[in-house]
Amino acid sequence: MTAESHETSEPLVRVENLVKHYSKRKLVGSVEEVRALDGVSFSIFRGTTLAIVGESGSGKSTLAFCLACFEKPTSGNLWFEETSLSGLKEKDRRVIRRQIQLIFQDPANSFNPRWSVLEILTEPLVLQGNLSRDEMHPRAQALLEQVGLSSHLGEKLPSELSGGQRQRLGIARALGLRPKLLILDEALSALDCSVQAQIANLLMELQASLGMTYLFISHDLAMAAHLADEIAVMSRGQIVEQGAPEEILTHPENRITRELLAAVPRLDLSRPPLAES
Amino acid sequence: MRGRRAISGWLVVLVALHACVLFAGFFAPYDPTEQDRGRPYLPPMRLHFLDNRGHFHARPFAYALKLAEGSFDQYEEDTRRALPLKFMVRGANYRLLGLLPSRLHLFGAENERIYLLGSDAYGRDQLSRFLYGGRVSLFAGLLGAGVTVLLGLCVGAAAGYYGGWRDDLLMRLAELFLALPWLYLLFALRAFLPLAVGPLEAFFLIVAVLGAVGWARPARLVRGVVLSAKERDFVRAARGFGATDGYLLRRHILPATSSVLLTQAAILVPQFILAEMTLSFLGLGVPEPVPSWGNLLSSLQQYSVLVSYWWMYLPALIMLPFFLGYLGLGSELQERAEPYKIER
Ligand SMILES: Nc1ncnc2c1ncn2[C@@H]1O[C@H](COP(=O)(O)OP(=O)(O)OP(=O)(O)O)[C@@H](O)[C@H]1O
Ligand SMILES: [Mg+2]
Numbered sequence: 001m002t003a004e005s006h007e008t009s010e011p012l013v014r015v016e017n018l019v020k021h022y023s024k025r026k027l028v029g030s031v032e033e034v035r036a037l038d039g040v041s042f043s044i045f046r047g048t049t050l051a052i053v054g055e056s057g058s059g060k061s062t063l064a065f066c067l068a069c070f071e072k073p074t075s076g077n078l079w080f081e082e083t084s085l086s087g088l089k090e091k092d093r094r095v096i097r098r099q100i101q102l103i104f105q106d107p108a109n110s111f112n113p114r115w116s117v118l119e120i121l122t123e124p125l126v127l128q129g130n131l132s133r134d135e136m137h138p139r140a141q142a143l144l145e146q147v148g149l150s151s152h153l154g155e156k157l158p159s160e161l162s163g164g165q166r167q168r169l170g171i172a173r174a175l176g177l178r179p180k181l182l183i184l185d186e187a188l189s190a191l192d193c194s195v196q197a198q199i200a201n202l203l204m205e206l207q208a209s210l211g212m213t214y215l216f217i218s219h220d221l222a223m224a225a226h227l228a229d230e231i232a233v234m235s236r237g238q239i240v241e242q243g244a245p246e247e248i249l250t251h252p253e254n255r256i257t258r259e260l261l262a263a264v265p266r267l268d269l270s271r272p273p274l275a276e277s
Numbered sequence: 278m279r280g281r282r283a284i285s286g287w288l289v290v291l292v293a294l295h296a297c298v299l300f301a302g303f304f305a306p307y308d309p310t311e312q313d314r315g316r317p318y319l320p321p322m323r324l325h326f327l328d329n330r331g332h333f334h335a336r337p338f339a340y341a342l343k344l345a346e347g348s349f350d351q352y353e354e355d356t357r358r359a360l361p362l363k364f365m366v367r368g369a370n371y372r373l374l375g376l377l378p379s380r381l382h383l384f385g386a387e388n389e390r391i392y393l394l395g396s397d398a399y400g401r402d403q404l405s406r407f408l409y410g411g412r413v414s415l416f417a418g419l420l421g422a423g424v425t426v427l428l429g430l431c432v433g434a435a436a437g438y439y440g441g442w443r444d445d446l447l448m449r450l451a452e453l454f455l456a457l458p459w460l461y462l463l464f465a466l467r468a469f470l471p472l473a474v475g476p477l478e479a480f481f482l483i484v485a486v487l488g489a490v491g492w493a494r495p496a497r498l499v500r501g502v503v504l505s506a507k508e509r510d511f512v513r514a515a516r517g518f519g520a521t522d523g524y525l526l527r528r529h530i531l532p533a534t535s536s537v538l539l540t541q542a543a544i545l546v547p548q549f550i551l552a553e554m555t556l557s558f559l560g561l562g563v564p565e566p567v568p569s570w571g572n573l574l575s576s577l578q579q580y581s582v583l584v585s586y587w588w589m590y591l592p593a594l595i596m597l598p599f600f601l602g603y604l605g606l607g608s609e610l611q612e613r614a615e616p617y618k619i620e621r
Binding site for chain 2: 068069070094095097098100101102104106109110111112114123124127128173177
């Protein structure tokens with residue numbers, strides 16, 4: 001999607017001056033404020049991908065949690081399809097939440113370890129409550145297939161899956177609710193290159209076929225550039241640079257961006273990044 | 278996997294032990310309240326295979342006891358009167374499991390009563406009293422542990438899940454209960470009740486007291502588990518799918534507390550049996566002539582019994598396998614208690 005078409009369509013998500021402070025109580029006396037988010041603004045348009053990159057502790061996960069309504073922002077505004085998320089009642093919030101799905105940074109932690117893959121996959125469908133028991137099973141199988149997992153994994157426990165399979169399970173579960181926005185918090189960081197590429201391709205296929213919108217969080221600039229239409233670089237709770245991937249890669253303006261770029265191994269711009277070799 | 282096998286091992290041991298107590302009517306040779314005033318404080322009879330002339334008998338037997346010459350409480354074996362052990366004999370009436378009337382006993386002897394664990398001040402068979410007493414004591418311990426753990430679950434889950442002022446209130450209350458001088462409150466409570474209470478009332482009083490004393494610790498443990506469980510990503514994820522509080526508690530959070538609860542219950546049962554003994558020792562237990570393990574040992578309060586009749590300690594020794602069974606099960610469960618340990 002190009003910059004011109006942004007103006008014609010409404011953004012799916014709009015974030016304005018988002019602030020999130022955590023207060024840490026010290027053992028003695030004073031309360032220490034951690035400014036996890038310190039005035040963040042951006043928009044994401046339908047069917048596009050915004051990548052957020054930044055070093056560890058820059059507030060990326062906090063941003064994801066605020067967007068997915070897991071944390072209450074200290075101040076600032078969030079809009080989803082022109083609905084403000086700030087003063088929402090619990091019941092309406094529940095409806096909106098389903099349309100924003102978050103894939104957690106740590107996939108081992110995001111499944112109930114006592115549940116089988118099939119139970120994990122059907123949980124959102126059960127909670128949504130508009131599918132009958134008979135429809136549930138084929139739907140779960142279809143989801144497994146969609147992310148390229150074989151259907152005989154259904155009875156396994158998450159601990160019996162490989163890292164890549166777990167990550168796909170996370171994506172399959174999130175897709176079950178047909179969310180409009182999918183937030184991927186370092187979803188690919190823990191995987192090896194070939195699996196990363198597979199899942200990245202899967203995400204792009206889904207975007208093309210379903211028109212999904214992604215917020216892709218990473219500390220890997222190369223992967224972000226591969227996937228995203230726009231990249232925002234975060235540092236200490238603020239967006240320090242934002243722009244199209246080519247621009248960010250070729251003319252990085254901020255010191256943080258340059259440091260992140262230096263961390264990318266053997267970046268060769270003449271080839272598409274992360275092509276499998 | 279080793280842990281799972283160890284748990285089933287302990288369970289088998291416990292089931293076997295409890296079966297002996299549950300079917301006390303069958304395993305005990307006599308009625309626990311039946312007295313034999315002529316034979317107080319009879320020492321345990323020894324079972325023999327060889328008689329005094331060195332002949333082997335396939336059927337074990339005991340010698341009847343007679344008073345030693347010139348003594349009024351020292352017994353010795355009367356080698357002229359052998360009491361062969363008979364199996365599957367008819368004897369005192371009882372009801373199996375409190376329902377089926379029966380007279381069948383595992384063993385007994387003809388003509389004379391046989392005392393394998395000796396007799397008490399009224400000539401009652403200590404073995405029969407031990408088995409019947411186990412019903413009262415184990416049931417009190419199990420019921421007390423059940424009540425305690427259930428109370429602890431409710432309080433701990435409410436405090437941990439809802440947090441805020443409810444958490445503060447409930448946890449201060451738990452601390453208060455941990456800090457109270459229970460024994461003296463018990464005296465005060467007992468002072469309000471009529472002097473003689475029936476066995477059933479006494480039993481439920483004991484259970485209520487045990488439950489009231491014990492809930493604070495499981496409540497604190499459950500709270501801890503719930504606090505960490507509700508911050509887990511999969512609980513958050515479920516909330517993101519539109520789950521309600523009830524769903525999250527039922528499907529994700531309370532199941533995580535199960536191993537803590539089971540461990541606590543297993544550890545509490547022996548503790549509560551011991552507490553029942555303390556209460557009996559103080560005369561606050563189930564009243565005589567109903568046997569309980571506490572009652573069995575409470576005769577040791579008397580100095581003369583303490584020094585002269587060593588076999589009155591035997592019940593305490595036979596209780597040990599029960600306690601060890603529960604504690605062993607408890608520690609095996611504890612090994613597995615880490616609620617989200619990923620098995621590799
Ligand atoms: N629940 C919390 N309580 C207190 N401080 C927190 C909490 N969550 C995050 N923080 C703090 O907020 C800051 C941003 O954390 P965040 O998890 O958003 O970083 P991140 O960019 O996701 O890092 P990483 O790349 O390591 O995942 C950190 O300094 C962190 O210590
Ligand atoms: Mg993070």
